[in-house]
Amino acid sequence: MSSALSIGDLARMTGVNVRTIRYYETVGLLPEPSRTTGNQRVYGEAQRRRLAFIRHARDMGFSMEAIRDLLRLAEAGPDAPCADADAIARQQLAAVTSRIARLRSLQPELERMLEAHCQTIGHCRVIEVLADSSHAQCLDPTHGRGQEDESHIDSL
Structure with a gap:
């Protein structure tokens, strides 16, 4: 691999x-x-490895803040304790669970x-259930009770 990579590479x-x-x-x-000299970004192997780390962490659902902390811990050196990294991973596991x-x-x-098949929006069960802000038609009473879905966060 060449030591000088363009941003596209x-x-x-x-x-x-x-x-x-x-x-x-x-x-x-x-x-x-x-x-x-033409002001083009040039990356090396260290940046490629760091970006691969970030990508893998994002794929595992870690937040940007957690990734920043993990990178800081990784830079502390091979003999630094692992407890903080473990704690970050435990928090992510709890969130995933x-x-x-x-x-x-x-x-x-x-x-x-x-299950309820309909032909028009006026009789559409999907629209009816989603429009019920009381969630009275839901099987699970916790729906809509302050549990936010984090899937939209940090969607990069």
Whole structure:
């Protein structure tokens, strides 16, 4: 592998969108790269590895803040204690476990909404159930009770 990578090469190698790479630079997850005399970004192996780390952590659902903390811990050196990294991973596991439980409770709700076949929106069970802000038609009484779905957060 060449030691000098363009942003396009880096994007292809890591599967991270060019705009996302620039965003990670802006928020400080990736250091600003060196530039050519033509002002083109130039990346090396260290940036590729760091971006691959970030991508993997994002794929596992870690927040940007957690990734920032994990990167800081990784930079502390190989002999630094691992307890803080473990704590961050435990928090992520708890969040994933909670989300899985919420998704499992949603499955029968969605199946039940789809059981009633209708021809028009005026008699559409899906619209009717979703429009009921009291959630009285839900099988799971916790729906709509302050449990936010985090899937839209940090969608980069």
